[in-house]
Amino acid sequence: MCSRGLVLRRRGQWFRFMRLKQVRTMKSIPRKLASVLWLAGAWIGSVAHAVSDLPGGPAVNQLNLHPPATRIAEEQHFLHWMMLIICTVIFVAVFAVMFYSIWKHRKSQGAKSANFHESVTVEVVWTVIPFLIVIGMALPATKVLVAQKDTTNADLTIKTTGYQWKWGYDYLKGEGEGLSYISTIDSSHRAMSNSGDVANAPNDYLLKVDNPLVVPVGKKIRIITTANDVIHAFMVPAFGIKQDAIPGFVRDTWFRAEKVGDYYGQCAELCGKEHAYMPIHVKVLSAPDYSLWVEAELKKAAAKLDDPAKVWALDDILKRGEKVYAANCAACHQASGKGAGPIKPLDGSAIVKDADHAKQIQVLLQGAANGAMPAWKQLSDTDLAAVVSYTKNAWSNKTGQLVQPSEIVAQRAK
Amino acid sequence: MSAVLDHPAHAGGHAHDAHDHHHGPSGWRRWLFATNHKDIGTLYLLFSFTMLMVGGVLALLIRAELFQPGLQLVNPELFNQLTTMHGLIMVFGAIMPAFVGFANWMVPLQIGASDMAFARMNNFSFWLMIPAALLLVGSFFMPGGAPAAGWTLYAPLTLQMGPSMDAGIFAMHILGASSIMGSINIIVTILNMRAPGMTLMKMPMFCWTWLITAYLLIAVMPVLAGAITMTLTDRHFGTSFFNPAGGGDPVMYQHIFWFFGHPEVYIMILPAFGIISQIVPAFARKKLFGYASMVYATSSIAILSFIVWAHHMFTTGMPVTGQLFFMYATMLISVPTAVKIFNWVATMWRGSMTFETPMLFAVGFIFVFTIGGFTGLILAMAPIDIQLQDTYYVVAHFHYVLVAGSLFALFAGVYYWLPKWTGVMYSEVRGKIHFWASLIFFNITFFPMHFLGLAGMPRRYADYPMQFADFNAIASIGAFGFGLAQVYFFVAVVLPCMRGNGAKAPQKPWDGAEGLEWEVPSPAPFHTFETPPKLDATATRVIG
Numbered sequence: 032m033c034s035r036g037l038v039l040r041r042r043g044q045w046f047r048f049m050r051l052k053q054v055r056t057m058k059s060i061p062r063k064l065a066s067v068l069w070l071a072g073a074w075i076g077s078v079a080h081a082v083s084d085l086p087g088g089p090a091v092n093q094l095n096l097h098p099p100a101t102r103i104a105e106e107q108h109f110l111h112w113m114m115l116i117i118c119t120v121i122f123v124a125v126f127a128v129m130f131y132s133i134w135k136h137r138k139s140q141g142a143k144s145a146n147f148h149e150s151v152t153v154e155v156v157w158t159v160i161p162f163l164i165v166i167g168m169a170l171p172a173t174k175v176l177v178a179q180k181d182t183t184n185a186d187l188t189i190k191t192t193g194y195q196w197k198w199g200y201d202y203l204k205g206e207g208e209g210l211s212y213i214s215t216i217d218s219s220h221r222a223m224s225n226s227g228d229v230a231n232a233p234n235d236y237l238l239k240v241d242n243p244l245v246v247p248v249g250k251k252i253r254i255i256t257t258a259n260d261v262i263h264a265f266m267v268p269a270f271g272i273k274q275d276a277i278p279g280f281v282r283d284t285w286f287r288a289e290k291v292g293d294y295y296g297q298c299a300e301l302c303g304k305e306h307a308y309m310p311i312h313v314k315v316l317s318a319p320d321y322s323l324w325v326e327a328e329l330k331k332a333a334a335k336l337d338d339p340a341k342v343w344a345l346d347d348i349l350k351r352g353e354k355v356y357a358a359n360c361a362a363c364h365q366a367s368g369k370g371a372g373p374i375k376p377l378d379g380s381a382i383v384k385d386a387d388h389a390k391q392i393q394v395l396l397q398g399a400a401n402g403a404m405p406a407w408k409q410l411s412d413t414d415l416a417a418v419v420s421y422t423k424n425a426w427s428n429k430t431g432q433l434v435q436p437s438e439i440v441a442q443r444a445k
Numbered sequence: 446m447s448a449v450l451d452h453p454a455h456a457g458g459h460a461h462d463a464h465d466h467h468h469g470p471s472g473w474r475r476w477l478f479a480t481n482h483k484d485i486g487t488l489y490l491l492f493s494f495t496m497l498m499v500g501g502v503l504a505l506l507i508r509a510e511l512f513q514p515g516l517q518l519v520n521p522e523l524f525n526q527l528t529t530m531h532g533l534i535m536v537f538g539a540i541m542p543a544f545v546g547f548a549n550w551m552v553p554l555q556i557g558a559s560d561m562a563f564a565r566m567n568n569f570s571f572w573l574m575i576p577a578a579l580l581l582v583g584s585f586f587m588p589g590g591a592p593a594a595g596w597t598l599y600a601p602l603t604l605q606m607g608p609s610m611d612a613g614i615f616a617m618h619i620l621g622a623s624s625i626m627g628s629i630n631i632i633v634t635i636l637n638m639r640a641p642g643m644t645l646m647k648m649p650m651f652c653w654t655w656l657i658t659a660y661l662l663i664a665v666m667p668v669l670a671g672a673i674t675m676t677l678t679d680r681h682f683g684t685s686f687f688n689p690a691g692g693g694d695p696v697m698y699q700h701i702f703w704f705f706g707h708p709e710v711y712i713m714i715l716p717a718f719g720i721i722s723q724i725v726p727a728f729a730r731k732k733l734f735g736y737a738s739m740v741y742a743t744s745s746i747a748i749l750s751f752i753v754w755a756h757h758m759f760t761t762g763m764p765v766t767g768q769l770f771f772m773y774a775t776m777l778i779s780v781p782t783a784v785k786i787f788n789w790v791a792t793m794w795r796g797s798m799t800f801e802t803p804m805l806f807a808v809g810f811i812f813v814f815t816i817g818g819f820t821g822l823i824l825a826m827a828p829i830d831i832q833l834q835d836t837y838y839v840v841a842h843f844h845y846v847l848v849a850g851s852l853f854a855l856f857a858g859v860y861y862w863l864p865k866w867t868g869v870m871y872s873e874v875r876g877k878i879h880f881w882a883s884l885i886f887f888n889i890t891f892f893p894m895h896f897l898g899l900a901g902m903p904r905r906y907a908d909y910p911m912q913f914a915d916f917n918a919i920a921s922i923g924a925f926g927f928g929l930a931q932v933y934f935f936v937a938v939v940l941p942c943m944r945g946n947g948a949k950a951p952q953k954p955w956d957g958a959e960g961l962e963w964e965v966p967s968p969a970p971f972h973t974f975e976t977p978p979k980l981d982a983t984a985t986r987v988i989g
Contacts, residue, residue, distance in 0.1 A: 082911040089912035093900035096832055107828050111899075114826060118819040126812065129790045133808070138730070138797045144957075145795040148732035153791070154784070161783040165776045168826065173769060175828040180765040224908045229515040236514065236911045256762075261602040262695055264760055264835060268901035273831050275761045277696060278601060279689025282762030299760070299835040299903045301595045303602060304522040307906040372522060373589045373607065402605045 085234045087269055088295035097268040100294060100315075101286045104271030106175045114168065121164075179271070182285045185253030187246065193256070193263025193276035193298065195405050196305035196362070200244050203255070207245075207325040210332065213409075214242045216308045218357055224308070238295045241358075243312035246288065247321035253285045260405055264300035267313055273299055288315040305362055337413035339436040345420070348433065352421025355414045359407065360422075368426045373403065378426040388434050391419055392442040408443070412436040477572070480564035481971060482549045487866070488571050489546030490859075492578070494935065496538030497852075499582060501928050503531040508890075508924040511917045516908055524907035525593035530581065532596025533613070536713070537620045538578055540851050544716040545570075545627045547858055548655050550866065552631060554962040554969060555649045557640025557978045557987075562633040566626050573623040580616040584609035595905060597706070600687030600698040603676050610680065614673045621666040628659035628666075635659075640961070642980035646740070649960050650733065653740050654719030657747045661708045661715070664751075669705040672698060696761050703754035711750045713847060715743060717854030718785060721807050723960070724861050725789050728804035729796025730957035735788040742781035742788075749778045759830045768827045775825035782818055786811060801955070802876030806857035809884050810850065817845025820895070835905075838898025844891045856883070856934070861958075864950030867942040868968030875937045882930035889923030959985045 084090035087100070099105040136142040187205030191198060194213075202210040217239040223232060233239070246252050256265050256276035266273040270286040288294070296311040316324060343351075357366070360377075364370050368378035377383050382390050395415055398406035407415065416436040423432045470478050479485050507527050510518045519527065549567065553560055561567045584591040589607025592598070603610055635656045639648070648656075675686040676698070685691025687698040718739075726733040733739065755763060755771040763771075789811055798804070820842040824830050833839060856879075863871050893916035902913045909917065941947055953963040961980075964987040965973045978987040 082914070085910070085912060089900050089902070089910055091912045092896070092915050093912065094896045096899050097901060103828075104832075107832055110826060111823065111829050111832075114823045114829065118822065122815060122819060125786065125790060125815070129793060129808075129811070132790065132793045132795070133798060133800075136729075136793065136796050136798055138799045142795070142797045144729065144731040144797040146731075147795075148734050148792075149736065149738075154735055154738045157787045158780060158784055161780045162777075165779060165822075168822075169773055169776055172772065172826045172828055176768055176772070177765055179828060179831065180768070224514075224516055227515040227517040229513065229911065232514065232911050234911065237908060238910055261605065262599060266835075266901070266903070268832060271828075271832060273760045273834055277689075277761065279692075279694070280696065284762075296901070297903050297906075301525070301599070301602065301905045303605065304520075304525060304593070306525070307521060307903075307908050371520070402601075403607075 081230075082232070082236075083234055085238065085295065087293045088235065088238055099271065100269040100288050100290055100292070101271055102289070103175070103179045103286065104269060106178070107271045110172055110175060113171065117164065117168065179284075182253050182283045184251065185285060186250035188253045188255060189244070189246070190255045190257065190281075191244075191265050191276060193258035193260075193265070193302065193309075194409070195260045195303050196298075196309040198244075198263075198265070198309060198311060199259075199409065200242075205250075206247070206322065207328070210325065210328050212242050214240045214244065214312070215358055216240055216310055218361070221308055221362060235295070237308065238297070238310045238312065240310055240312045243293070243314040245314045245316060245321065245324055247318050248288055248291045248315050249318075251285055251287045253283055255281050255283045257281045259409070260402065261302050262300045263298050263302045263309070265296070265311060266299040267294055267296035267311055269294045269296075270313070275300055288313075291315045291317050291320075308362070337411055337436065339412040339440050341413070342435055342437075343413075343416070343420075343433070345424075345431075345433045348417045348420045349424055351413070352417035352419070353425075355410070355418040356421050356425075359410070360418065368422065368428075375400075375404075377422050378428060380428075383422050384428050384430050386430075386432065388419065388432070388438055389442060389445075391422075392434070392439060393445075395419065396439075396442060412439040412443070415439045478568065479571075480560075480568055482553050482561045482564070482567065483866075483969060483971065485561075485567050485571050486546045486548075486550030489542050489549060489574075492571070492574060493539050493541075493543035493546060494939075496534055496542070496578060497931065500531050500534035500539055501931065503527050503534065505924060505928050507531060508921040510907060511909070512921040513918065514909055514911055514914050519907070521907040522593060523590065525595075525905065526585065526591040528905050529593050529595050530585070530591050533592075533617075534578075534581060535847075536596065536709070537617070538574075538581065540713050540847065540855075541620075541624065542574060543855050544655075544658075544713070544851075545624075547651075547716065547720070547855070547862075548627075548631050551862065551962060552634055552652055552655060553638070554865075554965065554973060555652050555960055556635060556638065556643050557961050557974045557980065558634060558638035559972065559975045561630050562638055563626075563630050567630055570623045570626040570630070573619050573626075577616040577619040577623070580612045580619075584612045584616075587612060597699075597702055598673065598676065599702075600676060600679065600693075600695045601689060604680055604688055611677065614677050617673050618670055621670050624662050624666050628662040631655055631659040632663075640974065640977045640980055640984075642982075643961075643984045646737065647984035649719075650722035650736070650739060651716065651719035654715045654722070654743055657743050658712050658715045661712050661747055661750065665705040665708045665712075668701060669709075672701040672705065675701075696758070699758050699761060700755065703757045704751075706757065707754040708747070708750045710843075710846070711746060713851045715747065717810070717851045718743060720854045720858040720861070721789065721810055723958075724803045724807040724857050725792050725811075727861070727955045727958040728801065728807070729793045729798050731792060731796040732959075733788070734791035734794075735784075738784060739788055742784045745781040746778060749774065749781070753778060756825055756827075756830070759827045760834045772825060772827045776822060779818065779822050779825075786815055786818075797957075801860070801873060802871070802880055803857045803861035803955075805877065805880045806853050806860065809880065810853040810857060813849035813853070813884070813887070814846060817842055817850060820845060832901075833898055835903055836898035837894040837902045837904055840904050841891050841894035841898060844894075848891070849887055853883070856880075859939070861955070862962070863939070863942055864954045865962055865965075865967050865969055867945070868950050868966075869942045869945055869947040870950045870954060871938050871942050872947065875933075879930060879934045879938060882933070883927065886923045886926035886930055890920050890927055891923075893917075893919050959983075961985070961987065 099108050188203045190201040190203050197215040199213050256274045258276040258278040263276040272284045272286050274284040294313045298309040363374045364377050370376040395407045398404050413436045416434045416439050419434040423430045587609040592606050592610045592613040594602040678684040679688045685693035687693045687695050753775045756775045897916050950967040952966050979989045981988050
């Protein structure tokens, strides 16, 4: 393991040197291409002029992979340039021959067709040469692949759970152990998307979340992925990682961020209707900042622990419920509670208005309609009680009913 | 193709006297009860073009929504239905049946057979496609809308779908049955009904590639049927093959699906190689270079296609040895594919070339398909694939090989054989307009998608960050141009030929073309080669 690390590091330096050289010579081509394409795009009257690059996320009209923030991403970058150059050279060579032939060997140029139509020697030569080229390509790729699959000796292990449609982060091992929270897209971005009007969209449109994943710089972070419902994929391009999160299974990947900053990614496996709305935001902090963050979060977590035995007043729990509803339910059932298409309305729903609270609570705990309504048992007892109370009193459902967290506890046991 | 329709009996080029007086059913009965390979070929081709238009409309709805960030036209639920159905309809409704249509028309003509081996089964394989297509398209109007789990139908997302998912699964079953019957027919026809003297190694390349493709189809369609049947029983009969809640394995679905799915992509490209291998020599006026090596390369590709499936699954988290194996095997496929490209270029080399529309599409195919081949090689490299999997780079890659690959080859084939089918020469000017419009708009649509993918834009996204806006707008404009070019193709090129408007086609409109199809008049008579023809030593000419 140690020697591989050393080799990698040395190779990394060489790669970086080579890459710098290439980048210097190649930058001008993408730049020119970019400006031509940008001009072409500009007249379309899109809103792009108001948008600028998002550091750690996509750049405007970005032409290549993200600037690497880990060594693995850097190696991928190098491999991609290597492949692009080899393929371009072969492409140009082969088609130079073809177009020369098209130019010279035309009937209109008086070309008479030759009669040759087979040669074993030639066939063997142009089978063996591509074979050797492919082997030459596969060797450096093998080394990177082996390195990127090596998830041993992590400093910090975080379990990442894909939900429809949000990410859950559980700090399993290392500094911050025990922290656990859910990360959801900023609801104003989701609403802006629905409105269709993105004239005032910020640079991090669709990439902003309420609680980013926070990790320390320079530490090996092992990400364990799993999912609650369907397959999702955890992707952060700047780190060069993408790992499917598969329900019922655990998989892992790793990264070691080399710079502090914000890095963005999105879910990369079709997971249902809100697939485009479960972004990933990783905040990389320096070691002392990270320790401070962990300390503050642990305190906050302790303070936030709701006592499920607490008896709430209607007004307080409705306020809480409204927030829970906006964060978790409004994407499908709509803020108006009217639903949309196959999504059932809550406004006026018999189950919601039923004086027997058990039915609605069970729907929330178990899901319904074959999983089209997902199970929400991961929410806290207080959150569930709050959102049930809220739906029973919002819109035209003025039932005045109040559901206490203790009822949820009782229903969970069933 | 009314030119064929009007004179079924009087165009025989050979002495078939009594048999020429054909008294089959007429009107709609002629088509519903069709057993003639040419009629069935025509049905397949018209059907696949219809589905190309349906799938194209879905694609344009997708591109219209993606023209700008934000949701303006469709909601994300419908968007997923559009991408799913676009994929299913194009793969199973447009590309595959189009190649079967070519096989029906051309295989008997090229090998000197009177018809397909199983004429009634041939009828059944075609008419099965209609209910399947209706089920697919009709699923949009079922409660909950069409299936929205992507064309790959990954579990466990499929378990959440509404009743239309079952309609989709049933449609896939029917289409699979149709494909298997079609393949059996093609294999038996090629192996048993070749004219005396037409040995396997003298057979036209198109027949060779279809023979190999037909074996691929028989091998993998049942695998797809198994995967979707397991999905069906998971949905309704309480099994847990893929349902993790019952201990099932969603990744197993992907393994089974791609064991079908990867050979499937070769099913869609090998007959295209065959068409190109017919056209390039015809317009270079020079024999195909390396005929034998083409046959071996095609076979190698077919065999290798069975051991590369998991390169679609690098991000599922296989063990490192698994990733290495599938990476090496996939990269290996580029070798026989390169051999094919080299052979085509060598065929052109020192030929005497002209560039009628079939040749333009063939050269366009070689040029643009190779770009798709190289991006495939880049994607095969697992460390890079981790970056590019499920991004627009993959979308760009497979449209380069399926649109600029399969579809362009189909167009090349249509222009090449349309005179034989209809007896009318298409308009060369219009053909060239169609070619250049297709080529240019195709690249405007799909080239920017490489950049989007490298920058990390995931596929199947109804809305995207602002930074991706310009390339998406360009792609959308290109898509509408490409769509219009195909409407133009049908209205300005195909329809006039079908109506008999245009110059009468000679028996052999291309002076460099070789093969038995050019030994019968244009349009090809309703019955051809009713008695086995006597062939010359090269098996390309009838000598009595």
